[in-house]
Amino acid sequence: MNTETAADEADDLRKAQEALAASDARFRVLADSMPQMVWSTRPDGFHDYYNARWYEFTGVPDGSTDGEGWNDMFHPDDQERAWALWKHSLETGEPYEIEYRLRHRSGVYRWTLGRAMPLKDEDGRITRWFGTCTDIDDLKRMEQHKEVLSQELSHRIKNIFAVVSSLIALSARKHPEAAPFARDLRTRVAALARAHEFVRPHTEVSRPTVGDMTLHAFLADLFRAYSTEDGSPRVVLKGDDAAFDDQAATSVALLFHELATNAAKYGALSMPDGIVTLTTENRDDRFILTWVEEGGPTISHEPTHAGFGSSLATLSVEAQLGGKLERKWEPQGLVIIADLPSTALSRRRAAIKANETL
Structure with missing residues (x-):
């Protein structure tokens, strides 16, 4: 190698080192200007860099959390995880x-949110990890405060249902002639209370044990009161399940409470061998619920008068859920078809549908 070639290579090496140093200096300035704590590790996870924000937040001496020392900075209950x-x-x-x-x-x-992404070379090998820590403690406390308020509000609403039910019972004692009306009204209030209990915000301790917040889980809980003595359901659920929240809980509870109550008084559930099948189906942008009664008294003709329960069911579907309700008085039993928009049962489903149309 001649002297001129060696000098050129030395100059190239010097320029490369200067460029690397300049790049490193720019990275440090950028990292130190960020509001987050920034850190970096070797491919094996050995921590060898923290920005100024890390040391400002933690107050530890420079270099004291290199290697695996970072893990001691976490709460003891979080370290293993x-x-x-x-x-x-x-x-x-x-x-x-x-x-x-x-x-x-x-x-x-x-509370802190930690994130990291690997930096890979052209062959897909990890050459370095870059990560951030973001202080989210204030946000966590706000969420916890909102949860406490929500739980308190739900508890008060639950108590209101109980007070209303008690007032109805007390009034019925003074007016025996209103006992049938009072009994029906109390069962409707109870159905609303069950709907609220199912969809209200819950902690892990208070969460219902009937399953996830879905339509089928909600209806199975609602129909449990009509099961046989050995626990077998007399209202059988079939078909597509759906996401379900408090947007539709009240209307759905009133609708199927009325249908089940009427079936127990006059329809399929009033007979020992009677049964109801409720089929739910996603159909394009609609959600169809079909209630079919079998094994009850034979129906000879369609009623000439719609009672309060029938009017309430129609109101629940058409005015509150934006759907259509159809009744078929078949000889073997009543058939009810509730045709709902697919967005009627949950806000999340409605939001997804809205985004799809944008």
Whole structure:
């Protein structure tokens, strides 16, 4: 190698080192200007860089959390979980995301959102991990406060249902002639209370044990009162399930409470061998619920007068859910078809549908 070639190579090496140093300096300035804590590790997960915000937040000496020292900064209850998830990301290359409590310089643990992504070379090998920690403690406290308020409001609503039911019972005692009306009114209030209990915000302790917040789970709970002595359902659910929330709970509860009550008084459920089949079907942008009674008294003709329960069922479907209600008085039993918009049962479904049309 001649002297001129060696000089050129040395000059190229110097320029490359200067470019690398300049790039590193720009990265540090950028990282230190960010509101988040920024960190970086080698491919094996060894932490070798933290920005100024990390040291400002934690108050620890520079370099004291290099390597695996970072794990000691987490709340003791979060350390094992954080380490296990980080190890999984290192082994698989999957992005790292976790919420944990990080020790603040004040000694208080604050909720933090940790995220990291791998940087890969042209061959797909991980060359470095870059991550951030974002202080979300204030947001967490706001969410917890909202949850407490929501639970308190739901508790008060539940008590209101109980008070209304008691007032109806007390009034009926003073007016025996109104006892049948009072009994029907109390069962409707009870149906509304069950609807509220199912869809209200819950903690893990108070959550209903009937299943997820779906239409089938809600209806199965509502119809449990009509089961046989051995617990077998007399209202059989079939077909497509659907997401379900408080948007439709009141209307659905009133509709099927009225249908089940009437079936128990006059229809299929009034006979020992009678049964009802409720089939639910997603059909394009509609959700169809078909109520079919069998094994009850034979129907000879359509009633000439619609009672309050029938009017309430129609109101629930057509005025509140935006659907259509059709009755067929077949000889073997009543058939009810409720044709609803597919967005009627949950806000989430409505939001998804709205986004699809944009």
